[in-house]
Amino acid sequence: MTVHHRHLRTTMAALAAGLLVLVSGCSEETGAGDAAMGAPASSTASPTPDPLAGAPTVDACYKMTYARSQAATNGSAPVNCYDDHTTITYYVGTFPDDAAASDPVQVRKDCTAHLAEGLGLSKKELRSSVFSWIWFEPTTSQWSAGARWFRCDAKAETGGRLKLLPAGSSPILTDGVPDAYFRCVDNRNDQGRYVTCDQKHDYRWAGYFQARGGASYPSRKAFEKQGKGCYEFTDNGAYWVTWPLEPGWDNGDREMNCYKLTAG
Template sequence: MNVRAAVRRTTVLAAATVLALAGCSGGGGDGGDGGGTADAPATSTTSSATATAPPTAAGVPRPPLDACYALSAEEAVAPTSTAEPVDCAASPTAVTYEVGALDLYDAGHLLAVDSAQVQRTLAATCRAGLASYLGTDETTLRLSVLRSVWFSPTLEQSDAGADWYRCDVIAVVAEATLGALEPTMRGVLADGVRTWGLCGTARPGEAGFQRVACGLEHTWRATEVVDLGTGAYPGTEAAQAAGDEPCQEAARELAADALDYEWGYEWPTAEQWAAGQTWGTCWAPA
């Protein structure tokens, strides 16, 4: 993630410092992707075999909806999961918000469950459903630490007839750290991000800066999302320029003195853009 941080003192705008930072999240992501996070593409290869009939799921039950799990950060980014559900009142780190059937066919051929095509479709499906489940829109979701992760059957389970997918919500409350969720996460962002908001431990770009949940100690917070469009990566210069005006305006509106304020802006790298992060983030002191 590229970063611009600046200070406005009367009519003087300090020189911006541009650094490369690793994004989270996503899930994710800001966090990175292992085939099951919200912020990078699946990397498995495509394989197929001619099929005569759809597989059955006899003896391979689907995961339960609204189930809770005590997953580690590493387990959350795995493409499959063998974890058993836990009591939702016991501070789970993942809650299942969607379960459905995978489309494993393309032009009459059966795709492997771990193929790139199947995993891309699964990622898009789970991402698309999270904002609605949380009671918000995509913009507000991007200003939070809540991310989607997804799981599919193992190859052995798929061979036995399993064709399900599972979407879970997680909270990336600090680097490689998942936070405890509420017993049900349905609608938790309906009234805004609050404790699930995205905040920082320092000015973006400075030593010591780390993305954290706003429920933890912080000094900066994400304030706005800058939509950079779709299609090909616009380039570093264009992505950077797109955030200057909206981020300054957002910080000015929050400041006690419209002539004395600070602001920051992060925009995606080409790699992050390819992984699906097509927006930048504005920051201001908390």
């Protein structure tokens, strides 16, 4: 699965909002003279912040490009889930009410934990697929108004493009992963191109295991040596193996994926 990283929202907007409240609070002109003259006490109630202000709904579908999916926020209108769409919201979470910025660690944990269920897949089936997740946070104005939600969308990506998702609401799959979303490798001309299995391919995903190693990122030679663990999934046949990149390793990813040679 792809691990996603997003920027930390700058706290300047939140600080500015807080400063505005302080300034407006100090400008209230109340004093003992008002009460002595019999005037009613001034009481301007502040609206209660709504952490879900502007939040999307689970099962909302969207048609967006890969480039648009990389933005921090998304104001696109949802489309009918039986029409063409490239993402579907499967989970909406919230940050603490007093959060001054989005928390990518919480997002990664929650979006990852709910993805398989949102798609209707087992964890192993999810790993065999090109499905992953993206997330969006409130706009600056929504954040200043008290919004603390984040949105997890499922997507299917291959070759730097988003594929159209199956029609219908979440869970969108009920009978495993079809070839149109299954992970394969096209190694013609030694290109090692990752494709879905409905296209010409040489290797098909067969299983995964956890790499050994500490905090330090292993060398390529060490990964290749551990890659022999793929024989377990390929009946001692030829295999293709992938391992985490260093940023993923630093975030705790230890997954090595094995692909079995196939006639395709």
